Structure formats: structure tokens, C-alpha cells
Amino acid sequence: MTLKQLEAFYWAATCISFAVAAERSHVSGSTLSKRLAELEESLGLQLFDKSGRNAVLTVHGERLLPLAKEMLGQAAAIRTVLGASTGLVGRLRIGMGEMSALTWLPRLVARVAELHPDLELEPVVGNDVLLERRLEDGELDCAVLAGLSSRATLAAQPVASAELAWVAAGTLIARAGSRQPAAMANRFAFISLPSGSGPTRALDRWSAQHGTTVFKRLACNSWGGVVGLIAEGLGFGLMPRLWAEDMAALGKIELLDDSEDVPPLEYVLQWRRDDARHAVAEMRGLVADMIGFSTPRCFIPPAS
Numbered sequence: 287m288t289l290k291q292l293e294a295f296y297w298a299a300t301c302i303s304f305a306v307a308a309e310r311s312h313v314s315g316s317t318l319s320k321r322l323a324e325l326e327e328s329l330g331l332q333l334f335d336k337s338g339r340n341a342v343l344t345v346h347g348e349r350l351l352p353l354a355k356e357m358l359g360q361a362a363a364i365r366t367v368l369g370a371s372t373g374l375v376g377r378l379r380i381g382m383g384e385m386s387a388l389t390w391l392p393r394l395v396a397r398v399a400e401l402h403p404d405l406e407l408e409p410v411v412g413n414d415v416l417l418e419r420r421l422e423d424g425e426l427d428c429a430v431l432a433g434l435s436s437r438a439t440l441a442a443q444p445v446a447s448a449e450l451a452w453v454a455a456g457t458l459i460a461r462a463g464s465r466q467p468a469a470m471a472n473r474f475a476f477i478s479l480p481s482g483s484g485p486t487r488a489l490d491r492w493s494a495q496h497g498t499t500v501f502k503r504l505a506c507n508s509w510g511g512v513v514g515l516i517a518e519g520l521g522f523g524l525m526p527r528l529w530a531e532d533m534a535a536l537g538k539i540e541l542l543d544d545s546e547d548v549p550p551l552e553y554v555l556q557w558r559r560d561d562a563r564h565a566v567a568e569m570r571g572l573v574a575d576m577i578g579f580s581t582p583r584c585f586i587p588p589a590s
Contacts, residue, residue: 287325287328287329289357289358289361290311290321291321291322291324291325291328292325292354292357292358293311293358294307294311294313294318294321294322294325295321295322295325295333295347295350295354296351296354296355296358297310297311297424298318298322298334298341299333299334299343299347299351299354300351300424300558300560301423301424301425302423302424302425303340304318304319304341306423306424306425307424309377310424310427312376312377322334329346329350331344331346332344332346332347333346333347333350334347355560358562359562362562362563362564363562374401374402374404374405374564374565374568375402375404375405376404376405376406376565377405377406377407377408378405378406378407378408378427378428378565378566378569379408379409379410379425379426379427380394380407380408380409380410380426380427380428380429380430380569380573381409381410381411381412381417381420381421381426381428381429381430381431382409382410382411382417382429382430382431383411383412383413383414383417383430383431383432383479383483383484384411384479384507384508384509385448385484385509385526385579386411386430386553386577386579387409387411388509388582388584389578389579389580389582390576390577390578390579391409393576393578394407394572394573394576394577395407395409397572397575397576398572401572402568405565410426410429413479413480413482413483413507414431414432414433414482414483414484415482416482417429417431418431418435418437418440418556421440421556421557421558422437422439422440422558424558427557427561427563427565427566427569428555428556428557428566428569428570428573429555429556429557430445430553430554430555430556430573430577431553431554431556432483432484432487432551432552432553433484433487433551433552433554434552434554435554435556439558439559439560440556440557440558440559441556441557441558441559442554442555442556443554443555443556443570443574444552444553444554445553445554445555445570445573445574445577446553446574446577446578446579447550447551447552447553448484448526448527448550448551448553448579449526449527449528449548449550450485450488450524450525450526450527450548450549450550450551451524451525451526451527451530451531451541451542451548452467452522452523452524452541452542452543452544452548453516453522453523453524453525453530453533453534453539453540453541453542454470454474454516454519454521454522454523454539454540454542455516455517455518455519455538455539455540456519456539456540457519458470458474458519458520458521458522459540459542461474461519462474465540465542465543466542466543466544467492467522467542467543467544468496468498468544470522470542471493471498471499471500471501471522472498472499472501473501474501474502474521474522475501475502475503475504475520475521475522476489476500476501476502476503476504476521476522476523477504477506477512477515477516477520477521477522477523478503478504478505478506478512478523478524479505479506479507479509479512480505480506480507481505484551485523485524485525485551486503486505487551488524488548488549488551489524491549492547492548492549502521504520504521509582510584510585512525513525513529513533513585516539517533517538517539522542524548525539526579526581528579528580528581529579529581529582529585532581532585532586533581533585536586553577555569555570555573555574557570
């Protein structure tokens with residue numbers, strides 16, 4: 287019995303598929319299967335029942351799972367205490383929303399390349415709900431999301447907050463005859479990312495707090511699309527305050543009243559509680575150092 291065999295078993299038992307487990311272990315599918323077979327042979331026990339559509343743990347596998355987790359945790363602790371790793375290797379998948387991808391992701395990629403040239407960092411951009419599920423299933427190693435997760439299997443570390451502001455085009459403000467978001471909510475579309483995103487969650491909290499019902503929601507899965515739709519006067523919305531102030535200075539949009547009343551988006555880095563790998567711990571520190579939500583360059587036209 288070896289640590290590599292136990293690692294293969296643990297990820298095979300806790301990831302959504304053997305293919306995902308092989309990626310998590312940084313081995314091929316055939317190597318993962320070989321290690322599982324060797325472990326079963328060394329124990330003289332069947333750990334997975336493969337008679338159905340999906341492999342499931344046998345009674346023996348269920349008994350081994352917490353022991354394997356403990357041993358892998360001890361191995362990770364030894365590496366950390368003794369400084370066995372001077373650089374990260376392999377591949378690490380980090381999930382994030384588009385706002386993160388547009389702002390601080392390039393800084394993170396550059397920093398990882400500097401500190402860990404042998405680590406293949408793979409950013410995965412999507413909405414928070416999907417990323418949480420992929421994280422829990424083992425398809426992601428960690429993810430930066432807006433707000434804490436309700437999933438007991440995930441741990442979280444606060445890393446940043448982003449202040450939001452109500453915004454609309456000047457033409458829409460003139461049509462509304464008001465700079466109050468509550469007045470606009472009764473007549474015009476709220477433009478934002480799809481349901482489950484940080485801004486839509488902020489809207490839901492604001493609506494509940496003020497007892498306001500939004501007349502219509504217009505969802506777009508791209509921040510570029512959201513900004514463009516708002517600037518064209520097709521509705522109002524919430525944007526990161528730094529973005530809003532920069533675009534207002536260019537005359538593209540205007541800040542509405544009551545922007546101070548919007549709670550900030552609290553961002554956390556999440557990972558599986560059972561994942562004690564040094565790479566995940568290292569990434570928590572790197573993200574905390576790099577994260578920040580300045581206005582994307584693509585939203586600001588070059589100086590003439």
C-alpha cells in the first residue's frame with residue numbers, strides 16, 4: 287500500500303467520476319485504475335462495486351475512506367512542516383466570475399508564472415452556482431465566489447469586497463424623471479448577469495430590504511454586454527463602484543441616488559474541506575494578494 291494508491295482511491299471515491307479523479311491526481315485514467323487495482327490487491331478487498339452504471343464504494347471502501355483522508359492529511363502536514371515543496375507543479379483549476387476574470391486574473395496568472403513556473407494554472411469562468419457545484423464534484427480545485435456557500439463540504443476564506451453603485455444612462459434618467467432606483471424599478475428593466483450572480487444577489491437583498499419589486503429583469507451572461515445595454519439606456523443596473531465612477535467621468539453613464547445604500551459584494555475563496563494539498567493553501571494566499579476590482583481596460587477607450 288502506497289500514498290499514491292491511497293490518493294487515487296480517495297479522489298476516485300469523492301469526485302464525480304474516475305476521469306475527474308485522474309485529473310485531480312495528475313495521472314492518466316489507466317494509471318488511476320492501475321493504482322486502484324493494486325490497492326485492492328494489497329488489501330485483498332474490493333473497494334468499488336462496478337456492476338452498475340457508476341462505480342460506488344463497497345462496505346470496505348466506506349470503511350477505508352476516512353482512514354485514507356486522515357493519512358493523506360498527515361502526509362500534507364509533513365510536507366508543509368518540513369518545506370518539502372519549493373514550487374508547485376501539475377495543474378490547478380481555479381473558478382471565478384467574469385468580474386474577476388476581467389480585473390485581477392491577469393495579475394494572478396503573472397504571479398503564479400513567476401513563483402511556480404511548473405504549475406499549469408487553468409482559470410474557469412462561470413456563474414457562482416455552477417462553479418460551486420463543480421468545486422464540490424472535484425472538477426475545480428478552488429473558486430473565488432461572491433458570498434459564502436451553503437454547501438457543508440466547502441470551506442471559505444474572505445479575500446475581498448467590491449462596492450456597488452446604481453447606474454443608468456442619462457437618457458433613461460430623463461425618461462424616468464427621477465434618479466431613484468426604486469422609481470426606476472417600477473418602470474424599467476434591471477440589467478445584470480444571470481440569476482445566481484453577485485449583482486443579482488445584491489438586487490434580491492436590496493429588494494427585500496426596501497419592499498420593492500423589479501418590473502423586469504434583463505439578463506446577459508457578459509459584463510461587456512451588461513455595460514453596453516445600460517449605456518444605451520435600455521435599463522438600469524448595479525456595477526462595481528470603481529467601474530461606475532470611471533465610466534461616469536467619460537460621460538457614458540451616471541450614478542443614481544441611494545448608491546451608498548447598496549451592500550458590498552463580499553468575495554471568498556472556496557475549496558473542499560477535505561482538500562489539504564499544499565497547492566490549494568498556497569493559492570489562498572496568492573489570491574488574497576492579487577484580488578482587486580479596478581475598471582477593465584477594455585471598458586476605457588484609449589486616450590486620443
